[in-house]
Amino acid sequence: MSKLFDFGLERLTGQPALSGVVKGVAAGGRGTFFLETFGCQMNDHDSEKVAGVLLSRGYVQVETPEAASLILYNTCSIREKAAQKVFSRLGEYREKQDEGKIIGVLGCVAQQEGEDIFARAPWVSLVCGSASYSKLPQMIAELEAGNHRVTGLDTDTDETFETEVTRRDNPWRAYLTIIEGCDKACSYCVVPYTRGPERSRASDSILREVGQLADLGYSEVQLLGQTVNSYADPTPRRMCFSELLLAVADVPGIRRVRFTTSHPSDFTPDIVEAIESQPKICDHVHLPAQSGSTKVLRAMQRTYSREEYLEKIVMIRNASRPIDITTDIIVGFPGEMESDFEQTLSLLDEVRYDSLFSFKYSPRPNTPSLVMPDAIPEEEKGRRLAVLQDKQREIQSRKHEALVGKTFEVLVNGKSRRENQWFGYSTSHRMLNFTSQAQELLGTYVQVRVTRAGPNNLMGEHNV
Ligand code: 5AD
Numbered sequence: 001m002s003k004l005f006d007f008g009l010e011r012l013t014g015q016p017a018l019s020g021v022v023k024g025v026a027a028g029g030r031g032t033f034f035l036e037t038f039g040c041q042m043n044d045h046d047s048e049k050v051a052g053v054l055l056s057r058g059y060v061q062v063e064t065p066e067a068a069s070l071i072l073y074n075t076c077s078i079r080e081k082a083a084q085k086v087f088s089r090l091g092e093y094r095e096k097q098d099e100g101k102i103i104g105v106l107g108c109v110a111q112q113e114g115e116d117i118f119a120r121a122p123w124v125s126l127v128c129g130s131a132s133y134s135k136l137p138q139m140i141a142e143l144e145a146g147n148h149r150v151t152g153l154d155t156d157t158d159e160t161f162e163t164e165v166t167r168r169d170n171p172w173r174a175y176l177t178i179i180e181g182c183d184k185a186c187s188y189c190v191v192p193y194t195r196g197p198e199r200s201r202a203s204d205s206i207l208r209e210v211g212q213l214a215d216l217g218y219s220e221v222q223l224l225g226q227t228v229n230s231y232a233d234p235t236p237r238r239m240c241f242s243e244l245l246l247a248v249a250d251v252p253g254i255r256r257v258r259f260t261t262s263h264p265s266d267f268t269p270d271i272v273e274a275i276e277s278q279p280k281i282c283d284h285v286h287l288p289a290q291s292g293s294t295k296v297l298r299a300m301q302r303t304y305s306r307e308e309y310l311e312k313i314v315m316i317r318n319a320s321r322p323i324d325i326t327t328d329i330i331v332g333f334p335g336e337m338e339s340d341f342e343q344t345l346s347l348l349d350e351v352r353y354d355s356l357f358s359f360k361y362s363p364r365p366n367t368p369s370l371v372m373p374d375a376i377p378e379e380e381k382g383r384r385l386a387v388l389q390d391k392q393r394e395i396q397s398r399k400h401e402a403l404v405g406k407t408f409e410v411l412v413n414g415k416s417r418r419e420n421q422w423f424g425y426s427t428s429h430r431m432l433n434f435t436s437q438a439q440e441l442l443g444t445y446v447q448v449r450v451t452r453a454g455p456n457n458l459m460g461e462h463n464v
């Protein structure tokens with residue numbers, strides 16, 4: 001996986017994003033919480049909202065499980081590794097319950113495993129699936145009232161998870177979920193099961209929040225959804241996705257609008273036109289192909305062929321300003337022959353992605369592909385993954401070499417430990433490490449000239 005486009009898909013960083021409570025959980029300022037997140041940006045942002053709910057009830061976030069009375073894990077289950085991780089983590093906190101701590105599991109794993117979590121880890125008190133977050137405040141209230149087995153596992157909710165307070169982790173870029181759940185039915189994917197059906201958030205509520213974010217000093221917003229471009233405004237305004245992009249960009253104070261993840265079937269020309277007409281909409285589209293073989297795409301139920309996917313690529317490449325394209329690829333899907341895999345390799349040659357995230361197919365519970373014949377052995381999946389990544393490295397090396405000497409506007413996100421070293425992101429979401437003599441740059445936009453490039457990194461200088 002490329003670090004260059006670190007947009008957080010499946011990072012599994014285990015970051016202690018947000019944290020809660022003392023004995024029996026406490027309203028009114030007595031509780032402390034620790035919240036650990038594994039997973040994608042949607043998960044990270046759900047955690048920000050969960051933290052907001054707890055903070056507004058008087059809880060204090062702490063850095064370690066030891067310091068917390070409420071320990072929460074928000075976990076992803078898109079691939080098996082992530083799902084296993086939560087159980088090993090829960091094991092570590094077995095004794096904590098004896099100390100009067102309350103332990104909860106949130107997110108996709110909670111949705112998937114449901115009450116089985118109580119059987120496997122009886123020390124857990126709260127299980128709340130990602131489709132039921134709108135019920136979280138009530139669930140917390142039940143815990144506060146002394147209830148020791150609280151669950152939220154409905155998937156038929158038509159509500160989106162909106163909170164009064166969201167505790168955001170990055171002071172410059174704000175994530176904002178505009179659509180929850182997924183109505184596609186990719187045969188390998190747990191999301192429709194764990195996050196429930198698609199629900200779009202009201203455009204006026206989104207725009208109000210973007211306004212508040214701008215007032216708080218955020219200049220970049222990233223609109224999130226599993227299929228963000230399937231957005232359909234439920235209010236009488238009936239904004240489509242491209243109209244929403246333009247309206248968000250118009251909010252005073254907003255300088256950059258990002259969005260992820262787009263589904264190729266819903267990627268329509270008006271989205272490219274919106275990007276062309278509004279420079280604040282970032283020059284980057286993440287468009288997961290998953291495979292370059294139409295046969296495999298059919299088995300995956302991806303709703304497009306290789307040719308239809310490539311038509312979308314041509315449309316994006318023909319835009320009046322360059323737009324970077326990144327993708328997700330799964331190797332070793334059941335029945336993927338060598339010739340199918342070669343078509344995926346040729347897709348890479350044809351599109352020349354700016355970055356890609358690649359995964360070995362992982363059979364997941366409740367998905368149609370679980371029972372498909374012709375499983376690919378793990379070893380062969382590993383070989384294909386390595387071949388794919390080698391090819392991409394080669395493509396990225398070439399592309400990066402061509403960037404040496406070019407200047408990018410970068411939103412400065414961090415400072416490295418080494419003196420005068422900073423890093424930030426271009427509008428196309430390339431991460432640039434650069435040197436600058438400036439004293440303070442965090443959160444500002446600066447011009448950086450690329451001086452050196454490797455397959456996975458770009459180094460530059462701040463032109464003062
Ligand atoms: N196995 C492997 N990769 C998967 N993804 C989703 N489900 C699976 C699975 N069962 C990948 C897809 C998706 C990304 C977020 O995770 O490529 O786009």
Ligand code: SF4
Binds near residue numbers: 184191226
């Ligand atoms: Fe999963 Fe497919 Fe929906 Fe993406 S579009 S979340 S891969 S079902």
